[in-house]
Amino acid sequence: MTDIESPNVSTDLQGEVALVTGATSGLGKRFAEVLALSGAKVAVTGRREDRLEALADQINQQGGEAFPVKLDMTDADSIVSAVESAEKALGTVTILVNNAGIPDAQRAHKMSLDLIDSVFDTNLRGPYIMSCEVARRLMDAGKGGKMVNISSVGAFNYSGNGAALYSITKAGIVRMTEALAVEWARFNINVNCIAPGAFSSEMMDGMLERMGDFSQSFPRKRIGLPSQMDSTLLYLVSPASEMVTGTFIKVDDGQGPR
Numbered sequence: 532m533t534d535i536e537s538p539n540v541s542t543d544l545q546g547e548v549a550l551v552t553g554a555t556s557g558l559g560k561r562f563a564e565v566l567a568l569s570g571a572k573v574a575v576t577g578r579r580e581d582r583l584e585a586l587a588d589q590i591n592q593q594g595g596e597a598f599p600v601k602l603d604m605t606d607a608d609s610i611v612s613a614v615e616s617a618e619k620a621l622g623t624v625t626i627l628v629n630n631a632g633i634p635d636a637q638r639a640h641k642m643s644l645d646l647i648d649s650v651f652d653t654n655l656r657g658p659y660i661m662s663c664e665v666a667r668r669l670m671d672a673g674k675g676g677k678m679v680n681i682s683s684v685g686a687f688n689y690s691g692n693g694a695a696l697y698s699i700t701k702a703g704i705v706r707m708t709e710a711l712a713v714e715w716a717r718f719n720i721n722v723n724c725i726a727p728g729a730f731s732s733e734m735m736d737g738m739l740e741r742m743g744d745f746s747q748s749f750p751r752k753r754i755g756l757p758s759q760m761d762s763t764l765l766y767l768v769s770p771a772s773e774m775v776t777g778t779f780i781k782v783d784d785g786q787g788p789r
Contacts, residue, residue: 539770539771539773540771541769541770541771542569542765542766542769542770542771543569543570543769543770544566544569544570544571544626544768544769545570545571546570547570547571547572547625547626547768548571548572548573548574548617548618548621548622548623548624548625548626549563549566549571549572549573549574549624549625549626549627549628549768550573550574550576550600550613550614550617550624550626550627550628550665551563551566551573551574551575551576551628551630552576552577552602552604552628552629552630552631552657552658552661553576553577553604553630553631553632554575554576554577554583554586554630555575555577555578555579555582555583555586556582556732556733557730557731557732557733557734557735557757558630558681558727558730558732558757558760559577559628559630559631560586560757561757561758561760561761562628562630562760562764563575563586563590563597564586564589564590565761565764565765566626566628566764566768567590567593567595567596567597568593568595569765569769571626571768572595572596572597572598572621572622573590573595573596573597573598573621574597574598574599574600574613574616574617574620574621574624575587575590575597575598575599575600576599576600576601576602576613576617576631577601577602577631578601578602578603580599580601583599583600583601584599586599587599596621598616598617598620598621600613600616600617600620601613602631604631604652604653604657604658604661605648605649605652605653605656605657607660610657610660610661610664611660611664614661614664614665614668618668623668623669623672623674624665624668624669624676625669625674625675625676625677626676626677626678626679626768627661627662627665627676627677627678627679628678628679628681628764628768629658629661629662629678629679629680629681629704630681631653631657631658632653632654632681632683632697632700632701632734633649633650633653633654633697633734634650634694634697634734635650635693635694635695635696635697636693636694636741637693638693638695639695639696642696647696650696650697650700651696651700654697654700654701654703654704655700655703655704655707658680658704658707659707662678662680662707662711662722665678666678666711666715666718666720669718669720670718674719675718675719675720675721676719676720676721677720677721677723677767677768677769677772678711678720678721678722678723679723679724679725679764679767679768680704680705680707680708680722680723680724680725681704681724681725681727682701682702682704682705682708682724682725682726682727682779683697683698683701683726683727683728684726684727684728684781684783684786685697685698685701686698686701686702686704686705686726687702687726687781701726704724705724705726705779708722708723708724708777708778708779709777709778712776712777712778713777716776716777721767721772721773721775721776722776722777723767723772723775723776723777723778723779723780724778724779724780725760725763725764725767725779725780725782726779726780726781726782726783727755727760727782727783728749728755728781728782728783728784728786729745729746729749729754729755729783729784729786730754730755730756730757730759730760731754731755731756731757732757735754749784749785749786750784750785750786751784751785753784755782755783755784759782760782763780763782767780
């Protein structure tokens with residue numbers, strides 16, 4: 532047998548500093564836990580301080596290292612301040628997971644201007660500002676990094692059920708991923724995207740309550756569990772994906788259009 536080097540499948544995140552937005556529940560909470568279990572120091576961010584502190588305590592008690600940072604994704608000053616706080620507490624952020632997002636759940640022509648602004652700012656403007664702030668600090672430190680933006684299969688398909696702006700902003704996240712990956716490749720900053728289907732979360736629970744159990748229309752008639760996205764996240768933030776940038780991965784159990 533010909534000798535070959537060991538396969539590059541490392542998901543060891545020792546020495547990395549991660550920042551996860553929307554970490555107070557659902558996918559974001561799971562992402563933070565998984566990154567910590569893989570060795571990264573994790574800044575957990577969101578609006579609900581009590582939940583952030585509880586999550587940080589849980590991670591720290593389990594032998595990881597986490598630091599809670601209050602963050603409002605609709606406020607540019609809050610975004611810059613959050614990155615600054617995370618850096619002071621843990622070091623330069625080398626892994627960013629742009630997970631925070633909100634639905635609109637209204638017909639486009641019935642949305643108030645305040646709701647339009649909130650959805651745009653949380654789902655697209657905020658992640659853009661956050662990405663640029665983290666990238667700027669990586670460049671200044673002479674370090675590379677990994678960014679994972681959370682989109683949705685709704686970026687590729689809209690059924691007219693009253694979430695047009697959500698679909699638009701999540702499609703914007705995919706394009707943001709592609710564009711920033713090209714711009715920052717020379718700085719060894721990889722930018723990728725996960726487009727989840729229906730996964731269990733507070734947002735999904737609210738949709739199920741409003742619309743009924745629509746999972747019965749899915750090929751496998753089920754809602755995903757956050758843990759079923761662990762391997763995809765770890766791949767995109769780890770040494771194993773060094774050559775992967777500017778792409779998206781659908782994790783939707785066959786629910787989305789093909």
